[in-house]
Each structure stands twice: as structure tokens, then as C-alpha cells.
Amino acid sequence: MINHRGPEFAALLRSLVERIRPFFGSSGDILFFPAAGTGGLEAAVVNTLSPGDPVLAVTIGAFGDRFAQIAQVFGANVRRLEVEWGRACTPDMLRAALARWPDTKAVLLTHNETSTGVQQDLPALAAVVREHGALLLVDAISSLGAVPFDADGWGVDVVITGSQKAWMVPPGMTMLAVGPRAWEANSKAKMPRLYWDFVAMKRSMERGQTPYTPALSIMFALDAALERMHAEGMERIFARHARLARQTRDGLVALGIALFADPAYASNTVTAAWLPEGIEWRALSKLLREEYGVVIAGGQGKMEGRIFRIGHLGAVTDRDIAGVLRALRDALARLGYRPGTTTAHPRPQLALV
Amino acid sequence: MINHRGPEFAALLRSLVERIRPFFGSSGDILFFPAAGTGGLEAAVVNTLSPGDPVLAVTIGAFGDRFAQIAQVFGANVRRLEVEWGRACTPDMLRAALARWPDTKAVLLTHNETSTGVQQDLPALAAVVREHGALLLVDAISSLGAVPFDADGWGVDVVITGSQKAWMVPPGMTMLAVGPRAWEANSKAKMPRLYWDFVAMKRSMERGQTPYTPALSIMFALDAALERMHAEGMERIFARHARLARQTRDGLVALGIALFADPAYASNTVTAAWLPEGIEWRALSKLLREEYGVVIAGGQGKMEGRIFRIGHLGAVTDRDIAGVLRALRDALARLGYRPGTTTAHPRPQLALV
Numbered sequence: 001m002i003n004h005r006g007p008e009f010a011a012l013l014r015s016l017v018e019r020i021r022p023f024f025g026s027s028g029d030i031l032f033f034p035a036a037g038t039g040g041l042e043a044a045v046v047n048t049l050s051p052g053d054p055v056l057a058v059t060i061g062a063f064g065d066r067f068a069q070i071a072q073v074f075g076a077n078v079r080r081l082e083v084e085w086g087r088a089c090t091p092d093m094l095r096a097a098l099a100r101w102p103d104t105k106a107v108l109l110t111h112n113e114t115s116t117g118v119q120q121d122l123p124a125l126a127a128v129v130r131e132h133g134a135l136l137l138v139d140a141i142s143s144l145g146a147v148p149f150d151a152d153g154w155g156v157d158v159v160i161t162g163s164q165k166a167w168m169v170p171p172g173m174t175m176l177a178v179g180p181r182a183w184e185a186n187s188k189a190k191m192p193r194l195y196w197d198f199v200a201m202k203r204s205m206e207r208g209q210t211p212y213t214p215a216l217s218i219m220f221a222l223d224a225a226l227e228r229m230h231a232e233g234m235e236r237i238f239a240r241h242a243r244l245a246r247q248t249r250d251g252l253v254a255l256g257i258a259l260f261a262d263p264a265y266a267s268n269t270v271t272a273a274w275l276p277e278g279i280e281w282r283a284l285s286k287l288l289r290e291e292y293g294v295v296i297a298g299g300q301g302k303m304e305g306r307i308f309r310i311g312h313l314g315a316v317t318d319r320d321i322a323g324v325l326r327a328l329r330d331a332l333a334r335l336g337y338r339p340g341t342t343t344a345h346p347r348p349q350l351a352l353v
Numbered sequence: 354m355i356n357h358r359g360p361e362f363a364a365l366l367r368s369l370v371e372r373i374r375p376f377f378g379s380s381g382d383i384l385f386f387p388a389a390g391t392g393g394l395e396a397a398v399v400n401t402l403s404p405g406d407p408v409l410a411v412t413i414g415a416f417g418d419r420f421a422q423i424a425q426v427f428g429a430n431v432r433r434l435e436v437e438w439g440r441a442c443t444p445d446m447l448r449a450a451l452a453r454w455p456d457t458k459a460v461l462l463t464h465n466e467t468s469t470g471v472q473q474d475l476p477a478l479a480a481v482v483r484e485h486g487a488l489l490l491v492d493a494i495s496s497l498g499a500v501p502f503d504a505d506g507w508g509v510d511v512v513i514t515g516s517q518k519a520w521m522v523p524p525g526m527t528m529l530a531v532g533p534r535a536w537e538a539n540s541k542a543k544m545p546r547l548y549w550d551f552v553a554m555k556r557s558m559e560r561g562q563t564p565y566t567p568a569l570s571i572m573f574a575l576d577a578a579l580e581r582m583h584a585e586g587m588e589r590i591f592a593r594h595a596r597l598a599r600q601t602r603d604g605l606v607a608l609g610i611a612l613f614a615d616p617a618y619a620s621n622t623v624t625a626a627w628l629p630e631g632i633e634w635r636a637l638s639k640l641l642r643e644e645y646g647v648v649i650a651g652g653q654g655k656m657e658g659r660i661f662r663i664g665h666l667g668a669v670t671d672r673d674i675a676g677v678l679r680a681l682r683d684a685l686a687r688l689g690y691r692p693g694t695t696t697a698h699p700r701p702q703l704a705l706v
Binding site: 297 | 517
């Protein structure tokens with residue numbers, strides 16, 4: 001560890017901010033909080049809103065629900081635009097919701113919904129919000145760093161990401177970009193805040209410090225990760241993620257497995273698929289973990305036991321994905337699944353690509 | 354990293370809770386949040402209080418002020434018992450304050466005030482609070498793990514500590530013990546909370562998980578630290594800290610430097626001392642850092658540039674302290690200070706031990 005009130009830390013902080021900035025596509029303020037990504041979502045809400053503010057929460061899965069819940073807990077007047085899990089919100093749906101609730105002060109959006117493997121068309125959705133004039137807060141926790149993002153160009157006011165996703169760093173730090181409209185809202189926002197206070201963090205970071213002890217070891221790791229990321233190059237990182245996502249989807253379909261997400265909005269960082277009929281989630285995950293050293297994720301919330309998810313973001317290669325698909329094929333066969341068998345699932349029109 | 358929704362993590366979490374528990378002296382719930390210690394203070398406040406609740410904040414330095422400020426920001430009716438920096442609150446002072454404000458619902462106390470090097474007599478202060486009946490929330494961030502603590506025996510309702518202090522672990526996790534009276538208060542507490550929600554954290558931890566991604570790498574480090582701490586033994590750890598604190602104070606006095614804290618309440622984890630007259634803080638800290646590899650801390654808040662502080666908690670040995678004192682002696686001499694010179698400071702009656 002180093003003294004977080006000393007000159008080494010000030011230099012590290014400055015360097016991290018400037019090297020992570022291009023991934024946000026933001027000329028605004030970059031703030032780091034020691035917290036999980038959920039803390040970043042809470043920070044975005046309490047720094048820009050007041051109790052009673054009308055908020056439109058677009059929720060397409062478990063993390064959209066969480067974002068909405070935070071706003072509600074802190075007293076916002078939350079209206080929900082709920083989209084069926086596995087699908088994305090379209091510009092028309094968003095336009096209709098804003099027409100129904102024209103007093104909307106802020107829109108909460110999930111860029112990449114980890115629970116369903118859906119990546120929304122953020123430039124198109126942001127354009128609708130900009131037309132309306134509301135503030136736009138975007139959960140980009142599981143997308144930023146892996147896919148292109150242009151906060152300034154698209155008009156996103158607060159962007160939230162988390163250290164353990166595309167950044168390849170242990171969990172424990174959330175990083176945010178805060179634009180000028182968000183600062184304007186911040187000056188009037190009355191939700192209570194101290195730990196998450198944007199103004200205190202900004203003032204302190206401008207002096208090369210933080211208001212309280214920063215997540216130093218996570219910053220050291222981010223320092224190494226950003227070096228690696230800039231060596232690979234942003235465009236190449238984005239292309240690799242797109243390629244690995246395609247490889248994952250194609251591999252699953254070749255095994256006869258039905259994809260969960262609408263193929264038009266399939267995520268480049270995580271793929272969700274239906275569990276084949278007769279395959280039990282616990283048995284599959286145990287077998288993969290114990291005998292193949294492969295850890296995949298189950299379904300969250302209402303999709304628990306019905307879908308499984310493969311993450312492909314950060315330090316992942318083509319060979320990793322091939323290995324996972326091979327392990328999955330073998331494990332499924334041992335559990336009685338025969339490749340090519342048609343799987344039963346309640347929404348074939350989306351799943352069969 | 355490991356899957357934080359998998360069986361390895363559940364086993365790690367259980368093991369950390371049970372091995373850290375004896376240091377709290379608590380049979381209550383132990384909760385871990387990915388955050389700095391300030392987050393733990395905020396969690397304690399928002400989980401036990403409602404806006405308008407009368408709160409007595411006992412503040413003896415910068416961290417006591419912060420605890421008070423959190424309660425105020427979230428709408429508590431905060432009354433402050435402010436004690437001169439360098440001194441501790443006495444049971445009589447606390448009794449008088451509670452007699453003046455008999456409607457006090459909760460008392461906020463700092464066990465060890467890092468900004469002044471004062472460790473309060475918590476058993477005596479807790480007894481006064483128990484007599485009165487108010488809830489007792491204690492900031493033990495920079496004491497727990499280094500000095501004896503008995504939450505159950507003393508009657509402390511919420512205890513807060515932080516990973517980067519006595520635990521010898523990188524910053525980024527705050528650990529709390531929550532007792533039965535705090536849970537009772539929690540069921541009625543109306544301050545808004547989601548990230549810090551005790552109930553969600555408790556329920557999730559009971560299933561071997563956390564409501565959102567935990568600070569995994571910090572937990573791995575805590576795992577190693579607790580193994581080391583139990584090998585050394587709690588009593589030996591406490592004795593070592595007492596010895597190192599004495600060695601630090603004796604060494605400073607031998608250099609003719611005046612101690613800042615009331616000697617009756619000198620901290621076992623950090624020692625504050627007056628900067629000798631004519632010695633400039635920035636010059637001293639730069640020289641120590643650059644030429645001796647020694648990092649000491651300056652004063653905080655109103656004591657900036659007037660005092661300096663030496664931390665002696667965690668992985669520190671007698672030899673480390675001797676080295677720091679030698680470096681300090683040499684650096685001070687190079688800056689023109691002569692050992693034995695009487696130093697000018699505004700409060701000699703406390704400083705001359």
C-alpha cells in the first residue's frame with residue numbers, strides 16, 4: 001500500500017482517470033468510489049434526484065429492477081417501463097413511455113443487462129431521451145470497456161461501471177462519468193448523501209486525493225489493466241468481444257441449445273441460453289465446476305433454474321470459449337443430453353437464430 | 354477470483370465471519386460491505402435511525418465530526434458533545450449531556466480517534482449509555498483487532514471497523530457487528546437505504562452470498578490476515594500494540610517532542626505529536642519519505658501543519674518503530690531541530706508526560 005494522502009497516490013489517480021476516460025467517451029468528471037457496482041447506481045440516483053421526482057425506469061431484467069428499486073427507496077416517483085426478459089427496449093417503446101409521462105425528469109437505463117444477456121441500442125435510446133430533455137443515467141457496469149461507448153456523443157449524463165467486469169480487476173470499485181447536465185441536476189438534488197457525494201469526491205480528486213480511504217489495491221490492478229488494454233487497443237478489444245460473443249452463440253446453437261436473448265440485441269459480454277429440457281442446473285454447474293474447472297452462471301430472479309449464462313468479457317480468448325463449449329458438450333452428454341435434440345422452451349421465435 | 358455465487362465463496366464467508374467474531378466480542382451478526390470505513394459509519398446510521406431522531410454525537414476529532422455529519426445529512430436531530438482535540442470524553446461529560454438531552458435515541462462514539470491519537474474509555478462510556486438506554490453506535494475503525502473489545506459485555510449495539518487498519522489488509526471493506534437492540538431499532542428505522550441495507554446483507558450472508566458482488570480480493574487478504582492473527586493470538590496482539598505505542602511515545606518524548614493526546618487516553622494504534630517549533634510539516638514529511646523511506650501522517654482538519662502522526666497498528670514490530678524514531682531524529686536534526694530543545698506548543702499540561 002502507499003499513503004493515499006501522498007504524491008504517489010495523486011499521480012496514480014490522475015493517470016487512471018486519463019487512461020479510463022476514452023472508454024467512457026466522456027469529457028466530464030470521472031469519479032471512483034470504493035464499492036460494488038450497485039453502489040455506483042445508488043450514487044448516480046442520490047446525486048441527481050430529489051424525493052418525489054418523476055423517474056422513468058426502463059427495466060429489461062434483474063439489474064434494471066435494482067436500478068428502479070434504488071430510485072424508489074430514496075423516494076423518487078418511479079414509473080416502470082418493463083420489457084419481457086430476453087428482449088430490449090426499442091426507441092418506439094421509450095418514446096411512447098415518455099409521451100405517457102411527459103413530466104419525467106430522469107430515465108434509468110441498463111446498457112447491458114447481465115441477467116438476460118441483452119445489450120440495448122443505447123445511441124438510439126439516448127437520442128429519444130435527448131429529444132425529450134430528461135436526464136439519462138446509464139448502468140454500463142457489464143459493458144463499458146468491452147464495447148464502444150460515447151457518453152458525450154450519445155448524450156448520456158451519468159455512466160456507471162464496475163472494476164470486476166471488462167476491466168479484469170477484482171471487485172470493489174465503481175467508476176462513473178458525470179456530465180454537465182448531471183452537475184446541473186446535482187446542484188438541486190435533495191436526496192441525502194455523504195459517502196456517495198459527487199461534489200466531495202470531485203473536489204478531493206482535483207487535489208489528488210479522495211474524501212476517505214480509496215480502494216488502493218483495486219487501483220493498482222486497474223493501473224495494470226489499463227496498460228494492457230491500451231496496448232491491445234480499444235478497437236481491437238471491442239472486435240475481440242464481438243468475435244467471442246459470436247463464437248459463444250454459434251457454439252451453443254451447434255449444440256442444439258436455444259439462446260435466450262433476442263438475437264438482434266445479443267450481448268457482446270455475456271450470453272444467456274435455455275437449459276435443455278431434462279437438464280438440471282445444479283447438476284450441470286457442479287459437473288462443469290468439479291470435473292472441467294469451468295464456472296458458468298445460472299439464471300437470476302425468475303429465470304433461476306431455467307437458463308444458464310456464459311460470461312465472455314475481459315481477459316478471455318477464443319481458446320477459452322472453445323474450451324468452455326467443449327466442456328459444456330461433454331458435461332451435457334454425461335447428463336443424458338444428446339446434441340441435436342430439439343429443446344423445449346417457451347419462446348422459440350427468439351431463441352432459434 | 355472465484356464465483357461469488359458458488360460453494361467456495363460460501364465457505365470463505367462463513368470462515369471469515371467466525372474468525373473475526375472474537376475481535377468484536379459480539380454474538381450478533383457480522384456483516385461485510387465493500388466500502389471504506391466511512392461507508393460503515395453511514396451504514397450504521399441509516400440502518401438504525403429515522404429522520405428527526407434525536408442523536409447525541411460525541412466528537413473528539415475529525416472522525417467524530419464525520420460520524421455526526423452523516424447523521425445530520427440523513428436528517429437526524431444531531432446534538433454535539435464536542436471535546437477539545439487531544440482529549441477524551443469522560444463518563445461525567447457524557448452523563449451530563451444525556452441529562453441535558455434525555456430524549457436521545459442513539460449515541461455516536463469514536464473508540465479511537467485517528468486524527469488526535471486518543472483512545473476513549475469505551476467500557477466506562479458504554480456503561481453510561483446503557484444506564485440511559487440509548488442505542489450505542491461505535492466507530493472502532495482504527496482500534497478493533499489491535500485492542501480488546503467486548504461488544505456484548507460493554508453493551509455496544511453497532512461496531513464498525515475497516516479492512517486497512519489492524520487487519521493489515523488493503524482498504525475496501527468495512528466490517529460491522531450488529532446486536533439485538535440495533536436489529537430492534539432497524540425494524541423501525543426509516544432512513545433510506547439499499548446498498549447499506551442490513552437486512553438484505555444478513556439474509557444473503559446466511560445463504561453464503563452477498564446482495565451484490567463482494568470485495569473478493571480483500572476477503573482473500575483478510576483470510577490470510579486472520580490466520581496470522583490467530584497464530585499470534587489475540588492477547589499477544591493486544592500486548593504488542595500496547596508495547597509499540599509506549600515505545601513510540603517514549604521515543605518522541607526522548608527527542609524532546611511534545612505529545613498531543615492526553616496521556617491518560619493515549620491511543621495504542623496511532624500517536625500524535627506537536628511539530629517542534631520552526632519545523633515545517635511539508636519539509637519534514639518530504640525528507641522522511643524521500644530519504645528514509647518513512648511515511649508518517651500530518652494533522653487533519655484544524656490541526657493540519659501543527660501536529661504529525663505515527664501509525665503503529667497491524668503488521669508493525671519493535672524494530673519498525675525504532676527505525677522510524679531514528680529516521681525522525683536524523684531528519685529533524687537536518688532541518689535544524691536540536692534534541693532537548695524545549696518545544697513551544699499551546700497545551701503543555703497535556704503534552705509533557
